[in-house]
Amino acid sequence: MSSAIILEIAIFTVQVFVLIPIVYGGIRLSGRCRNSVPISFFIFAMVSYSLEDLYWIVYDFLRPHTRKPFSSDEIAKTATLLLLGACLTQIAHEYKNLHIASLLFSILFIGLNIVLWILWSGEWVQDIVCSPPYIYFLYVVVSRTHNAGVYKKSEKAVAVAGTFAVFALNFAPIIFKEYRVELDIAAYVVMFIVTGLAVAYDYKGLLDRDKDNVMKALYTAFFVFFWSDLVLFMCEGVWYIIASALNILTLPVLYFALKRWALNDLR
């Protein structure tokens, strides 16, 4: 077993150990709050996420260095995204109308990601088949955020600029093939700076005890979790381990932001 596989098993094991108290906390929370439906969806989403990790761990142990012909853990990820989307739909139930601009943005954004995934992996059928849950999740978060109007223009501008920079650097090696190595390193550096800042902003939102920021912290938690998950797809080797660590950091924020909303826990 190579060191990369051992590192992968270690990081997924850490993730499972982070998810166990989150699931337990979610179960306790569902009994304490008035609207337990979103919390139930959240619990099942986190169970699915831990199933994805468990599948990876077992697979790495039993079949190290063999490629999956069909990625069953992707199905667990699909469940996670669908259930988290359903969770947010229940929370922001007042925004039911279809928001065309958000839908188009979600399709375009995930479409660009799919192009990148296909370019890297060559698995175009699987990548396209697995995309609807991503579009659904992103649509739910973007449309609810837009309707609630929680972000300032400056915050949106920074997010768009960061995203654009990451995408531009990931697409650049396709055109400028002679600078592939340098562009790849630049892409990783920029991507991790953007993700690191997003995670820091995520924690800042959670620590801010202002009553008006409850929903903002919740939406940010969903956004940053999703972004850190997309970053995973753009990484390999050691970069993948770093991205996984950042993804793990977003999970407690997701839980505590939800808890704050559920209990209206404002001090």
Add this chain to the structure above:
Amino acid sequence: MIYAENILICIVVPLIVALAFTKDKTKRFIGAFVVGMLACLFAAYIGGFWELKAALGREDTSIFISPVVEEIVKFIPMLLYVFMFEPNDEELILTCTGLGTGFATFENLCQLLAAGSESLPYILIRGFAVGIMHIVSVLTMTFAFIMLRRKSALSVAVIMGGLSLSTSVHSLYNLLVSAPGLSSYIGYVLPLTMAVILYFIRKRIAR
């Protein structure tokens, strides 16, 4: 090589005749049992097709393809029953138990005819692990349906999420039992553990 269609005919014909002489709950259970067996045959056809189409070995098919195909094939009749007949909770649990049991019984029957029934450990594994797995996955979906229906939270995203969740459990089970040793023992215990958990959930739902 076994002729699964012939076995199905042999088992289903007396059950269909029995349908004419039974009423209410018994009739519903027998009907669901027959549908479960048909679903199992259908799943075997689709799995076999993908095995050839994707040029996978038998083990790879059982790890990667079968869980997805089997869960979808079990899920479709269940979904049709829920939305077409709008059954109450008890009717739904009864029908889905029949569906899962029929599926598990027919799969076990074909496996035993193909592999032989001399080995008691193999029989026990087929009965307590593989057989229970199908009932557990169907009942998980059923209880999820009931709880969501009670809270008026049933949506396409949730239904698909639930299906993906049950498929993930099934995939993990198939992966665990694919290799001998500790992982397979963990795999064999998984369905029975889940059945016990579901039993307590069932009691809670009844309250």
